[in-house]
Amino acid sequence: MTERPDWTGRRLEVEIGPVAHGGHCVARYEGRVVFVRHALPGEVVVAEVTDDAGGGFCRADAVEVLTAAPGRVSPPCPMADMALGRDRCGGCDWQHASGETQRELKAAVIAEQLQRIAGIDWPVRVQELPGGLLRWRSRSRLAVDRKGRAGFRAHRSHRVIPVEDCPITVEGALAEVTNRRWRPGAELTVAADSTGDVHVTAVDHKPQRRHGRAVARQVQGSGVARESAAGRSFDVEVQGFWQVHKAAPDAFTEVVARLAAAPVGGVAWDLYGGVGLFAAVLAEQVGPAGSVVLVESSKRAVEDAVANLRDLPQVSFRAGTVEAVATDEDLSAPDVVVLDPPRKGAGRDVVESVTARRPARIVHVACDPAALARDVGLFAERGYRMTELEAFDAFPMTHHIECIALLEPVDPD
Structure with missing residues (x-):
């Protein structure tokens, strides 16, 4: 049996097919499926293969758009710029799509999953929540790189992309973490609650021994976020679950x-x-x-x-x-x-x-x-x-x- 060559790093000109669950679209090249991020259905793009484990598919990022879809827009976040290549932040999937296009793509994903997995044909409409596409996220998790800088991880990678701000996060919420240095390897939780207070928790995952076990060490305070919904107030531990x-x-x-x-x-x-x-x-x-x-x-x-x-x-x-x-x-x-x-x-x-x-x-x-x-x-x-x-x-x-x-x-x- 002939071993399939590794396409990692290879650039392919492909026509983009339907959206798939997971923030990418489906293309085909020389008989293989290529899952392409940062593209839209109907586009023709140059895609660079980022992950090829062999078999019938590989993963790629669009690095050049030859024919753009009507729903394509310029990403509002500089960390989503196509020119950054693999140094793009991995937190967002659809910065390059208009809000209407994003909702249409998500509706298609839901309908496809229901039909394929549950055998149900169901018309789906995805509703927009108040506030628009930016500054909606009240809770974020960040990692710290080897230089002590806070950021988000690249897609399917442990590599940290340092940031100064995040345009989908509540205005000013990340200032507490991006303007200082942290212990390399720490993980940060940022919660901006309903009162306007911003809570930052840092956990250092450098192994320590306690009762024979390696444990994470809290290096900066915890606290309680105070939230409001449905006409009531709720106290939530900062690292606990609340809708973001x-x-x-x-x-x-x-x-x-x-x-x-x-x-x-x-x-x-x-x-x-x-x-x-x-x-x-x-x-x-x-x-x-x-x-x-x-x-x-x-x-x-x-x-x-x-x-x-x-x-x-x-x-x-x-x-x-x-x-x-x-x-x-x-x-x-x-x-x-x-x-x-x-x-x-x-x-x-x-x-x-x-x-x-x-x-x-x-x-x-x-x-x-x-x-x-x-x-x-x-x-x-x-x-x-x-x-x-x-x-x-x-x-x-x-x-x-x-x-x-x-x-x-x-x-x-």
């Missing part, structure tokens, strides 16, 4: 409330409940005579949720994995289940545990369309079908998307 788009918490709680429609006096489960954002909405719907069970694996998040919802006695809290808690027969069967799993999705065990209780409505919040499609397919095996879907461009300039789906039993009792 400033407008997302209010938008998502409004949709979750409408789709959940938990009955007065009913029972609701909030799985992967975090610091209590969706549980607060469900508690208002079921009222004092109802009950809401919040399940969350992070003990710190549960502590924050207990404090945030102290005025809602109808909410109870379970610290543990959803897989373990959802099978507890002592829990009352829910009328409504809201789940907001991590990027990998809920998975078969959670889907089977939830559907075994036969809730009337399941609201699935998903930040990955492939994981959503997999879960929708699993729900279908258990007699639930997707009846509504709302998609949001909650991460402009990147390939990420947020979807909220309603699933209902095919044959309701």
Whole structure:
């Protein structure tokens, strides 16, 4: 068998085909698939191969546009300039596309994933959140290079690209980290909360020994971010989970409330409940005579949720994995289940545990369309079908998307 030559570094003139999940488009060259970043469907570009592990595909970056698509624009961030080549920041995927084009591409990705993985043909429209394409990101993670400079990593690389600012991040939020030097190798978390305060946490991953284990050492303070959404205040540990788009918490709680429609006096489960954002909405719907069970694996998040919802006695809290808690027969069967799993999705065990209780409505919040499609397919095996879907461009300039789906039993009792 003839070994395929390594194309890394080779420049190919290709016609760009459809968008694919992951922030790139599909092209073909000499019988191989080429996943091209920084291009748009319909364009003709020169693409430099950046990663070739052999086999039927390789990865490339567009380095010259020969025929541009109508949706192409000049990137607003200098770190996305095509002239930088491999020194481009890896944080954004679609700086070269207009906002309308980005949303069309994301809608195509969601529709393709649902059709290919779940076998569902569903028309998708991705909605824009308030605030536009820039200055929406309230939370960022940065790395520190060997010279102590903060920045973001290059695409599919550990290499750090130093930056002075990031135009998708809240104005001024990065000034606390980019105007000074840090310990090389540290990782930084920056959170700009609803009050305007900016919190910076640095963790030094230089190995230290504690009880025989290598541990990370905190080198600059932590704290509590104070957020507001759905007419309430929430305290969130700086490194804990909160939606990164400033407008997302209010938008998502409004949709979750409408789709959940938990009955007065009913029972609701909030799985992967975090610091209590969706549980607060469900508690208002079921009222004092109802009950809401919040399940969350992070003990710190549960502590924050207990404090945030102290005025809602109808909410109870379970610290543990959803897989373990959802099978507890002592829990009352829910009328409504809201789940907001991590990027990998809920998975078969959670889907089977939830559907075994036969809730009337399941609201699935998903930040990955492939994981959503997999879960929708699993729900279908258990007699639930997707009846509504709302998609949001909650991460402009990147390939990420947020979807909220309603699933209902095919044959309701």
